[in-house]
Amino acid sequence: MPDTITSRNNLSANTSSRYLSIKHAEALFQLAPDALSEPQRAHVAEVVARQLAIEQRVLASEEARRVTVSNEMVDAGVGEVMSRFTSEADFVCMLAKQGLTQAALRDALTREMTVDAVLDAVSANVPPVSKQDVEIFYRLHADRFHTPERRTARHILITINDDLAGSGRVAARARIDQIRAQCVRDPEQFAKQALRHSECPTAMQGGLLGPVTRGQLFPALDAALFAMGTGELSGVLESPMGFHILCCDHIRPAGRVPLAKVREKIRAQILATRRAHHQRQWLRSLIGTRQAKVD
Template identity: 70%
Template sequence: MSEPPAVAHAPSRYLTIKHAQALFEMAPESLSAEQRQRVDEIVARQRAIEQRVLASPEAQQVRVTEATIDAGVAEVMSRFSTEADFVCTLAAQGLTLATLREELARDIKVEAVLEAVSASLPAVTRQDVEIFYRLHADRFQTPERRTVRHILITINDTLSGNDRSAARARIDQIRATCSKDPEQFANQALRHSECPTAMQGGLLGPVPRGQLFPTLDAALFTMRVGELSAVLESPMGFHILRCDHIHPGGRIPLAKVQDKIHAQIQGTRRANHQRAWLKQLLHKR
């Protein structure tokens, strides 16, 4: 199958729309003069790079099929609720389906050339992964977390039953009930807690240090499993905590992260190689 024709090296409406959305989440016509200048500079730079990439010897070995472009058009179209919306939006932005296909063909070919340039890189080995894991040990440490439930009674002097003294009396009574029967905590949370977590029996889930208000955080990380806290106060009001489980911190085993490390090394090598190739290409006379 023959390769689709590339667009001329004229200002690209497609790239202008693409970068206006990426940078400012706006249509080009809504940009300020300063924003439009920034977008135009990026588009001009990208067009210049594309021109050099597509004129390179490596580009002569790359072919973009109609099926690949069809997939690109389908991906763009999937962002719209109907095909009519898609066509109307293209028209509003000064594009037709034909010009969109041309622009996508150009984008896809540039990406394909860059992939081809880095295709000869050596494979990432098990040793590479293990060395990365050892050299970046701090990245693979998990902090201690504690699964906690809480009951909240808010303080609001303008609301009957929630002034400070009434709120304190209510939370004290709830705590007394929970102290007698710890299994009542979830039920008491459901009945009395003024936090959305009441519907889950007060469950906040596993939390690391520093996620809760300081008074709550300090208490939680001194508690034993199953222990009930004293009544604690935060800017939200009065709380009772119960520690359900302690998840110790530690190092994540290599087996659990080796695929992620492999992908990161591979991606970094590919990006560095492509940047070096582009730099050399752009400095050629």
């Protein structure tokens, strides 16, 4: 007999409820269930009840009879949960606090994986994504594949501190003016001047700010940088941090990501959307059928 576990409605909904409470408390609030406030606990309980109701319908379906979940899959699921804890003792302690055993966790994971497997099976035969589908998506959503202009810049910062001798506004301005004059005489010295004089942590990288887009820097720096040409040096600029000079190393113009680079990502996204839509339709029909039978 194959080493498999079949998940049916006879799995304890109470066990799954406890497991789902842990899962959704962490996902929604980054807390353990016993640390939730009353409104948070009520919200988690509502989410869990809704999920359990859907799972019950899925597991009672004809499609669920044809689905199995292997022990290896459940082992991997338990391992993934355990990996979130610093030690196995912490893991076991958490389960105990929530009224769960490792066997109960396996049952809950088996139930959850079976539901996922049913939904995967239900949507397995959605139409494949054609080359034309991908190209149409790329053209209709051109804004998603736009890359803004980026400029790679370096800067030198001299801070202003009127309470520190030699760092007042007048002295700081004199220092930045002198540094800029050095850079004007020999632009290749900018990185060395930054390392020697800049009062920003970027000094260790020769003042390198890296590639930036519009709006990432202080307004005065942003306006100056995006008006400069490659290799150009700015005038002295002031921000809340102090005085700066900028050097524009490289300009990458705005453009579009080539279709070849995103073709597979688009294909996967379209397929995932189709599968999710098919699953929702199946769930609606399943719920409608069950309600009709009750009526």
